[in-house]
Structures are given as C-alpha cells and as structure tokens.
Amino acid sequence: MMKFRENEDAVSPVIGVILMVAITVILAAVIAAFVFGMGSNVQTTKTVGVTANLDKDRYLVVTLQGGGDVADLLSLNMTVNGGEEVMINTTTTKFMDRNNLTVGASFNTSKPIESGQHIVVVAHFKDYSQQVVLDKFY
Template identity: 55%
Template sequence: MMNFKNEEAVSPVIGVILMVAITVILAAVIAAFVFGMTGSVETTKTVAVTASVNNSKFVVVTFQGGADANSVDYLNLTINGESQTNSLGAPGDAAQDIPKIGGSFTSDDEIVPGNCHAVVVAHFKDGSSQVVLERQL
C-alpha cells in the first residue's frame, strides 16, 4: 500500500516576491507617516529671560539673550492672567525698537510675593511667539 502526501506550497520564488512587496509597502507607509509629520513641526527658539521681585514689590523682567536673541521683536509680561502694558521692545515704542541684551522692564502694579504667576512671551520677527518664562513669584 502506497501513501501519497499532498505537498502543495508556495514556491520559493513567489515567497521572495511577496516578502519584497511587503517590505516596499511597509517602507512607503512609514515614509509617508514620517515625512507627513515633519511639515507641521515648529522649531523651538532659544531665548533666556529672568524675572524677580524688587524691593518695591514690582516684577522685574530682564532679557538675557540666547541663540535666537536677534530674532526677538518684543517681550510681553502677563501676571496672574492680566497682560501688562510695560514690555521690552514693544511695537510702536521708538525708544526700544529691539530688545537689548541686559535690558529690563517692570510690571505695571505691585504684586503680592508668593501669590504671583508670571508668564513672559517672546514675539519674534517671523510672526511666531513662544513662552520663554513661566514661574511663581
């Protein structure tokens, strides 16, 4: 008595072609995902700013510079959610067209130390803006 086995399978050539096709499709999907995401990513600018409270209980913001200091248009301070009119290099301020490294400005009103949330936003010449300092004073 003879036993015949049915050995039907995919030939090695077709197997290789399928593996190459899967690899190409996978590479195309990954490339589309990666290159599609990079178009909307903005670069973070490097700017240094410090904030402290002086003896008169006003917040003093000092522009320290940084790698992107030349692209800063002006700095704006917000205390406890209220925007301050004093800023460094404010638009329309002829005396301070560009923020100078080491330049500083003070808040409009006195603060209560320990109960002050200060946020400094840098506005850049390319129209973008970025929070450069956020701290509790």
C-alpha cells in the same frame, strides 16, 4: 511501518508574506507623511533667556539675558494670573531691523507682585512666531 513526515514548508511563506505586508504599510505611511507635508509644520525653538526677580518692594524685574535669537526679538509680553497681556517692551519700528531690546535690558512691572501670582512672559519674533520664555509662580 509508516513514517509521517512533518511538512513545514508553509510556515516560511506565510511569515514572508506578513513581513512584506508590514514593510509595505510602513513605507506607505512614511511616503504619505512627506507627500502631505506632515513633517513640515514643526517650528524651531528660539533661544532667548530672561530672568525675573522681585525687588525689595516686590516689583518684578525682568532682565533680558541673551541668546542666539535676541536679534529677531520684537517684544516681550507679560501676563499676571492669565489676565490681559501687557507689553513690557517692544521694538521702536515694528518688523524693521532696528531693535531696542538688547542684552541686559530690564523692565519692571507697574504693580507689586503678590504671593501666589502666576507670571508668564512671552517673546514675539520677527517671523511672527512666539514662545514662552518665563513661566513662574511667586
């Protein structure tokens, strides 16, 4: 009687080769990301807080509440329904250290806000970055 022996010697080398190829591809992708600078384009998020409330006549009052990056703040700009951007306040001398945007400063819109209008307030900083600090429908 003849016994057949199972030959499983080839299974382990095949799996080993597949794992080594996978590790090589992953390492190549990570190294390429660092070499080509793909990870360096990420901007840090600024911390600036504003609140917005409607007064009794429906004018929007935007108040600067604070945050760690208020000292770097150049201006706050507002758009209503995606229209033209309106600068609601800015520093006295652009790109200088002097800053008139202080915590507690409030700014009013020039026209009353109607129901359904979309308000967006964007903060502009000394490092030329900008960030939406308020996005609200009324």
